[in-house]
Amino acid sequence: MHQLIRAHPLGLLVSAGSGGPVANPIPFVLHAEDATLGKLECHLARANPQWRDLQTATECLVVFQGPQAYVTPSWYPAKREHGKVVPTWNYVIAQARGLPTVIEDRAWLRRHLAELVDHNEAPFDEPWRMTDAPQEYVAAQMKGIVGVSIELTELRGKWKLSQNRSVADQQGTALGLLERGGGHAEVGDMLADRLEAGGCPVRH
Numbered sequence: 001m002h003q004l005i006r007a008h009p010l011g012l013l014v015s016a017g018s019g020g021p022v023a024n025p026i027p028f029v030l031h032a033e034d035a036t037l038g039k040l041e042c043h044l045a046r047a048n049p050q051w052r053d054l055q056t057a058t059e060c061l062v063v064f065q066g067p068q069a070y071v072t073p074s075w076y077p078a079k080r081e082h083g084k085v086v087p088t089w090n091y092v093i094a095q096a097r098g099l100p101t102v103i104e105d106r107a108w109l110r111r112h113l114a115e116l117v118d119h120n121e122a123p124f125d126e127p128w129r130m131t132d133a134p135q136e137y138v139a140a141q142m143k144g145i146v147g148v149s150i151e152l153t154e155l156r157g158k159w160k161l162s163q164n165r166s167v168a169d170q171q172g173t174a175l176g177l178l179e180r181g182g183g184h185a186e187v188g189d190m191l192a193d194r195l196e197a198g199g200c201p202v203r204h
Contacts, residue, residue: 001094001157002038004066005030009119011062013042013148015100017053024050028062029115037152040096041112043145051146054100060150066092067186071162075176076169090161090173090187097154103147112147161191167200174202 005011005028014023024044032038040062044051054060073085103109114130121127130138162170174195177188192202 001155002030002032004092004094004157005040005064005096006119008064008066011040011042011064011096013050014061014063015050015053015057017050017057019049019053022050022053024048026062027116027120029112029119037096037098037155039152040098040150041115041147042150043109043112043147046144046146051102051148054148055102057100059097059153060100062096062098062150064094064096066094067183067190068092069177069180069184069187071173072176075172076165077172078166078169085169088162090177090191092157092159092161092187092190094155094157096150096152098150098152101149101151103149105147106142109142109145109147113142159190161187161194167195170195171200171202178203 009028009030010025011028012023013026014021016022026042026044029041030038031041068089068091071088071090073079073087076085079085110130117128117130121129162173165173170191174188174191177184178192180188195202
């Protein structure tokens, strides 16, 4: 689940306040260096009222959506054998619950922003750094945000990858997803990796 969060760091931050439930997509940084469930860190615009709800909240939820794909029963050998099949959806998801703390300390925000940037710029040949921008500009931008730290109390995940189907149907699903390409291929790779680890070949 930690690996999923790091690979798909844009989480849906869900909280409840006087106006009812609120949800915003927010990029997170995960800290999980010890035996605890970990800590999530993010920032919100001051204009976003959700951070005020978080000031008094005793719990919030962050949902991280991994790869997902529609699965057609046409990929199943079982369709040709007896036809008793229906469509479904494969997906990977993690749900993190925890206690939020709103942070306005400038040093904390600068450290958080640098970590967020460095993590997401790492794949680029010439990564952008916060020091590349004029520091007075960065300081002005920071005035418009507040930080949030969430100490995790619960972490649950679900990997729905056709486990309820026969090996043959799973192999057909993996091949179908891989052939479709794009986002479907990521789900196909995950399913194929699991099957091949169990001695059931998929890729040729």
